[in-house]
Amino acid sequence: ALARRPGPHLAPEPRRQTSQQRVPVRRLCLCARTSPHATKASHRGARHAAAMSKFGAMVMGPAGAGKSTFCAALITHLQLNRRSAFYVNLDPAAESFEHTPDLDIKELISLKDAMEEVGLGPNGGLIYCFEFLMENLDWLTEALDSLTEEYLIIIDMPGQIELYTHIPILPALMKFLSQPGSLDIRMAAVYLLEATFVVDRAKFFAGTLSAMSAMLMLEVPHINVLSKMDLVKGQVKKKELKRFLTPDTGLLDDDPLERSRRATEGLDEEDDESKRPDERGQVMKGASFRRLNRAVAGLIESFSMINYLKLDVTDEDSVAAILSHVDDCIQFHEAQDPKEPNDEDEVEDQDQDQG
Template identity: 45%
Template sequence: MGRKCQLVMGPAGSGKSTYCATLMAHLEAARRPAKLLNLDPAAEHFEYDCTADVRDLITLADVADELGYGPNGALVYCMEYLAENLDWLDDAMGVDANPDADEYWIVDCPGQIELYTHFPIMRTIIAHLHRSAAFTICGVYCMEAAFVTDPFKFFSGCLSAMSAMVQLEIPHVNVLTKMDLIKDQIDPARLERYLWPDSSLMDEWTEGEGKWASSKWKGLNMAVTQLIDSYSMVSFIPLDITDDESIGALLLQIDHAVQYGEDLEPEEPKDEFDIEDGGGDEF
């Protein structure tokens, strides 16, 4: 199997930590061993137990106190420090101690979107994980499902997801989180339109006499959505953390992206017509 890894990313408040806690509980119930790395130096509390924690190396609070940086600058400094001390990451993930381990890691990343869209920090970390331990990595980009009610927030989120996909150059699964909070507010058939977003959604929003139609930015908005449409890269999987089937369906997509289980021996099928048990006829 080798080492597999999910990089859970997205803006602050998008449900990354809740996703990690939910997935770890789901994997434990399925008796699938997994480890979790907190890569957010600004984290204060968790809904899960960490196998490894970047705050053992550096914390945002310490950087802010010692250097006088604000939250954003301190976070970037912390991540740059990590990128310069990747031997700590190898130790935390047991790369040197067990180089040929079969492991499945969930990595809870910081909520600063610049880390995934134009700073090279995450690319450096990804390249190191590929090189040092042959990790197979999938990016899991989280976006709040509530964004489907606002055209500008939704397509802004699509642009950020696409930017991360282009920048990081790894398999990506984009997730509409917090579906449990809005599932009674949106028609399932309507939701399907948002899972494969295209410019026709913006056409609908800008039709008629509403404020979208009269906006002087209509042409720019349409150009942006057509850019997303032309790349045909961004799609979403809805996640309802109260529904085991929803969690399982998402995990199946991610497992496929990291090729988890492809080298496992299949179980022998049970014979439903066992002659010795009288369950079938002898020919």
């Protein structure tokens, strides 16, 4: 019932037939064709019938990265392309949505209730909500089990960084969603980092480190995205921005903020080295801070795992590019049945041939 209930995320299906009606038509079409493409399609259809996988994308990232905005843009794009989406909100503190979630964790537990009943703060309350979710996974199973392979399950996650660094809840949830024999969802992780971080390179490498942490913890196909690209237009040159798509330690060698600070204070690198940390105006400055940043950047570069895609939700082509990478990661199109020509299309083709 959940899979077919009407809602804003269900793609229009004006001429849908049941699987019992479609099989004979497809079989006749495939038998009549002897090309290699038809043979591949028949083998793919057989594999697909044997294992009906679901498909999903978990949208993650720090607070303010634009996760819910990206989910809304992705759902809108899917609707325009006659594809169905099932929107799951797993942020127990979220209040407003552009698209109403098909499944909302607040139906199970809310952050406000957890904080009031257990006496926890915001971060502790959120962890409690996810522990409660892990104890009630049947709630997820009942909602997602009936979905077909035509849906893209979009899971909107909260922004607390603890979930993506050292707490093992998220890997356990991802394993539950993707393990064969249960929900068997082919999952991809989409990690958003705000593009304005490129202005402050220390903050950029800190965000990239959290992205790599999530990548290593979840062990699923992973896409890293620089979101809100529209906010950095005019601030960062395109040639300079390309350097951030594949981060390396070279970005720290010509940090404009660091050069500006030294020029303002009339310092050079040797002056920073000679100062005691408690003599600086702020601890987050000087040679010690640069060494820390360089160590973090060197760690990221040594793994050589992080590459970013650019996202501007106001640009339809940008959203389509991210969706294309997600589809490739989860092999969405390979599992779809070959499309059958509509009767109206056939009539139009015949009229054009006669003309």
